[in-house]
Amino acid sequence: MKTEIIISGFGGQGVLFLGDLIAYAAVKEGYYVTWVPSYGPESRGGTCNCQVIYSDKQIGSPAIAHPDILIVFNQPSLYKFLPRLKTNGFLFYDSFLIKEPPAREDIKIVGVPAFQLSKMGNMAMLGAFLAVVDQIKSETIFQILEEKLKGDKTKFIPINKEAIATGMDFVKSQER
Amino acid sequence: MSKLYMKGNEAIVEGALRAGLEGFFSYPITPASEIIETFASKYFADREREKRGEKPLYPKFRVFMQMESELASINAVMGGASIGCRVMTASSSPGISLKQEGISYIAACELPCVIVNIMRGGPGLGSIQPEQGDYFQAVKGGGHGDYRLIVLAPNSVQEMAEHTMLLFNLTNKYRNPGMLLADGYLGQMKESLEFPEVPIEEYEKPWAAGNMELDGEQHTIEFLFLTPEPMVEAKKRLLEKYKTIEANEVRYETYKVDDAKIIVTAFGTPSRVAKAAVDLAREKGIKVGLVRPITLWPFPYKIYTNLTSNQVDRVLVVELSFGQFVEDVRLGVEGRAEVRLFPKFGGIVPTEEEVLEKIMELV
Numbered sequence: 001m002k003t004e005i006i007i008s009g010f011g012g013q014g015v016l017f018l019g020d021l022i023a024y025a026a027v028k029e030g031y032y033v034t035w036v037p038s039y040g041p042e043s044r045g046g047t048c049n050c051q052v053i054y055s056d057k058q059i060g061s062p063a064i065a066h067p068d069i070l071i072v073f074n075q076p077s078l079y080k081f082l083p084r085l086k087t088n089g090f091l092f093y094d095s096f097l098i099k100e101p102p103a104r105e106d107i108k109i110v111g112v113p114a115f116q117l118s119k120m121g122n123m124a125m126l127g128a129f130l131a132v133v134d135q136i137k138s139e140t141i142f143q144i145l146e147e148k149l150k151g152d153k154t155k156f157i158p159i160n161k162e163a164i165a166t167g168m169d170f171v172k173s174q175e176r
Numbered sequence: 177m178s179k180l181y182m183k184g185n186e187a188i189v190e191g192a193l194r195a196g197l198e199g200f201f202s203y204p205i206t207p208a209s210e211i212i213e214t215f216a217s218k219y220f221a222d223r224e225r226e227k228r229g230e231k232p233l234y235p236k237f238r239v240f241m242q243m244e245s246e247l248a249s250i251n252a253v254m255g256g257a258s259i260g261c262r263v264m265t266a267s268s269s270p271g272i273s274l275k276q277e278g279i280s281y282i283a284a285c286e287l288p289c290v291i292v293n294i295m296r297g298g299p300g301l302g303s304i305q306p307e308q309g310d311y312f313q314a315v316k317g318g319g320h321g322d323y324r325l326i327v328l329a330p331n332s333v334q335e336m337a338e339h340t341m342l343l344f345n346l347t348n349k350y351r352n353p354g355m356l357l358a359d360g361y362l363g364q365m366k367e368s369l370e371f372p373e374v375p376i377e378e379y380e381k382p383w384a385a386g387n388m389e390l391d392g393e394q395h396t397i398e399f400l401f402l403t404p405e406p407m408v409e410a411k412k413r414l415l416e417k418y419k420t421i422e423a424n425e426v427r428y429e430t431y432k433v434d435d436a437k438i439i440v441t442a443f444g445t446p447s448r449v450a451k452a453a454v455d456l457a458r459e460k461g462i463k464v465g466l467v468r469p470i471t472l473w474p475f476p477y478k479i480y481t482n483l484t485s486n487q488v489d490r491v492l493v494v495e496l497s498f499g500q501f502v503e504d505v506r507l508g509v510e511g512r513a514e515v516r517l518f519p520k521f522g523g524i525v526p527t528e529e530e531v532l533e534k535i536m537e538l539v
């Protein structure tokens with residue numbers, strides 16, 4: 001099993017953090033993992049992306065040509081990466097920020113108005129990812145949040161969990 | 177689950193501190209900045225611990241300085257190494273160019289230290305994306321004069337830590353500067369790892385400046401000879417040392433070479449891609465293997481010589497530059513096999529499928 005994910009959006013939307021969280025959770029679940037950020041002049045407002053791979057075998061190239069899963073938070077990212085998404089791959093896109101629906105019929109499309117559902121749109125999208133893809137356990141994510149948000153930051157745990165739950169509930173409600 | 181997860185740049189810091197680093201001097205530059213950043217946070221966290229009356233986590237790590245320039249950094253390293261301390265600096269390609277004069281002087285004075293180069297695109301300011309264009313500079317010189325750096329080429333976050341520790345052992349063993357040569361991908365990438373167990377070797381340094389209490393003698397470190405005779409002696413000593421290192425410290429990895437007719441060879445990030453491509457080609461029944469140099473100097477010429485003597489007749493070289501590493505491969509192959517180069521430059525890493533395609537062209 002090997003899953004390759006590209007996550008892309010504006011700097012400040014929590015793109016790198018979202019990828020990092022998924023990657024770290026995969027490490028905790030015993031996978032081999034790589035996470036590569038786009039680095040450089042990306043700042044708030046600029047575009048930025050990261051590439052996450054988790055696999056039960058050692059990982060060769062940490063760079064992804066054709067992702068299994070694409071998570072995008074803005075139109076330029078959709079244009080840039082959609083052609084590279086594998087057939088039967090998953091596209092998660094913020095349907096609140098991206099008005100134009102993606103034009104591909106050979107993929108599974110999950111539209112989540114992430115930044116409308118929550119101020120923490122990246123966490124809402126994480127909820128959708130966890131529910132739909134079903135490879136990473138949400139308990140592992142919660143465990144990491146508790147590990148990372150200590151001391152003064154403990155107060156942020158509930159709102160993060162809430163945002164994740166909102167995303168999960170949203171995709172479940174769509175399925176019905 | 178004891179698996180850790182960190183950036184390559186952070187793993188270097190962890191490795192250096194476990195190797196007993198005493199001083200770090202550097203100036204930040206993308207994509208190596210997390211090294212100085214992580215050192216700073218560990219250093220100042222320890223000072224906070226001391227203020228609270230607690231023991232520092234890294235009691236040996238007493239000096240951290242963000243210097244005003246790369247030149248200052250390398251010369252501070254020279255100073256630290258002169259008095260026998262374990263010291264290190266880190267930068268990326270343009271910054272390493274600035275350090276070259278100092279590196280030549282350090283090599284002349286036979287001072288052990290570790291220099292990290294997280295390579296980005298060049299020449300000039302180039303780009304901040306990964307390349308391997310500093311190969312010649314690292315293994316053939318870069319500064320002036322006859323000298324050699326011990327150059328290690330990690331290809332994973334785990335090896336970023338492991339090779340840093342190993343490099344402290346080697347540089348101290350041989351009184352020689354060493355370079356950890358990694359591309360930007362390895363510095364920036366986070367990866368799962370298990371922290372390597374590398375026994376740290378301690379060496380006496382009776383030559384170090386300032387150790388007067390040892391023998392009452394004044395120790396000076398210098399390398400300037402105005403007449404040929406002492407210069408000849410000094411250079412003979414250097415040459416002998418380099419020969420010893422070449423004889424004893426060559427390291428490389430081979431993968432599926434036993435029955436291989438074709439070998440792919442690469443170092444750093446491209447070697448991971450190449451390894452995966454070897455697996456893809458094996459699935460198609462192609463007899464192909466991988467040779468990955470771990471020490472770029474001393475270079476593992478012999479493995480290429482041995483493999484191409486009566487087994488392998490085609491060699492594919494994958495590197496993130498116009499074709500520098502390929503020259504050393506050719507020196508090892510000595511015309512016994514066809515050597516084909518697959519250069520990828522400008523900040524793009526080849527895909528596994530692209531390397532597979534190049535392998536298939538050789539079949």
